[in-house]
Amino acid sequence: MSKQNLQEMIDAGVHFGYTKTRRHPSAKPFIFDTKNKVDLIDINKTEEMLKKASEFMASLGKDGKKVLFVGTKAEAKDLVKNSADKLRMPFVISRWIGGTLTNFGEIKRRVDVLTDLKERKDKGLLEKYTKKEQSDFGRQINKMEGYFGGLVGMERKPDAIVIIDVKKEINAFREAKQLKIPVISISSTDCDISEVDYPILANDAAISSLKLLLDKLTESYSA
Numbered sequence: 001m002s003k004q005n006l007q008e009m010i011d012a013g014v015h016f017g018y019t020k021t022r023r024h025p026s027a028k029p030f031i032f033d034t035k036n037k038v039d040l041i042d043i044n045k046t047e048e049m050l051k052k053a054s055e056f057m058a059s060l061g062k063d064g065k066k067v068l069f070v071g072t073k074a075e076a077k078d079l080v081k082n083s084a085d086k087l088r089m090p091f092v093i094s095r096w097i098g099g100t101l102t103n104f105g106e107i108k109r110r111v112d113v114l115t116d117l118k119e120r121k122d123k124g125l126l127e128k129y130t131k132k133e134q135s136d137f138g139r140q141i142n143k144m145e146g147y148f149g150g151l152v153g154m155e156r157k158p159d160a161i162v163i164i165d166v167k168k169e170i171n172a173f174r175e176a177k178q179l180k181i182p183v184i185s186i187s188s189t190d191c192d193i194s195e196v197d198y199p200i201l202a203n204d205a206a207i208s209s210l211k212l213l214l215d216k217l218t219e220s221y222s223a
Contacts, residue, residue, distance in 0.1 A: 012208040015041045017189030026194040030201045053184045053198040054220035061221035071164030083214045091150035101175040114144040165204045167191040
């Protein structure tokens with residue numbers, strides 16, 4: 001790793017894990033030291049992980065593959081949406097709906113309902129209804145937008161998934177593994193990364209860390 005990259009990761013706080021008591025056994029080989037009971041991640045190993053994940057993202061970009069971005073924790077939401085928007089990819093930042101992947105046909109039908117309602121509203125086709133009915137439609141659109149808005153335009157299951165904090169997004173991870181969809185995950189020391197296809201062990205609670213790593217992944221896709 002170059003000194004510039006090393007300093008960049010240190011400045012972003014990528015190396016800060018959780019307390020040693022929260023450490024998952026799968027993270028142990030990647031711990032450099034523990035200070036004040038907090039695990040410090042070996043950034044050189046994080047860089048190796050990032051390189052592998054970035055190479056995979058580059059291969060996806062070259063073939064025009066679909067990537068789903070998932071991150072519902074407060075620190076990740078805006079960053080995940082921004083990363084997905086840059087690549088015009090789907091995302092989930094509100095709540096993972098069970099069956100999003102394993103029952104994709106049903107989820108796709110709900111997304112189509114949302115798309116239809118929004119189009120009808122934009123064209124003024126809902127104005128023929130009473131004010132109460134229009135209000136009901138508005139609430140329905142807002143609710144569905146929160147659940148499915150990021151999936152509009154996703155016509156098929158993704159070719160890969162980027163997950164922030166595989167422990168928090170365990171249901172998304174399990175569905176992906178069930179369908180053998182490759183997973184890239186930015187996850188901290190409290191996560192089980194043993195079955196993640198492309199794990200990136202790093203601080204998953206700091207905006208600066210997440211932004212740096214997500215930017216690297218999206219840049220690799222677009223390269």
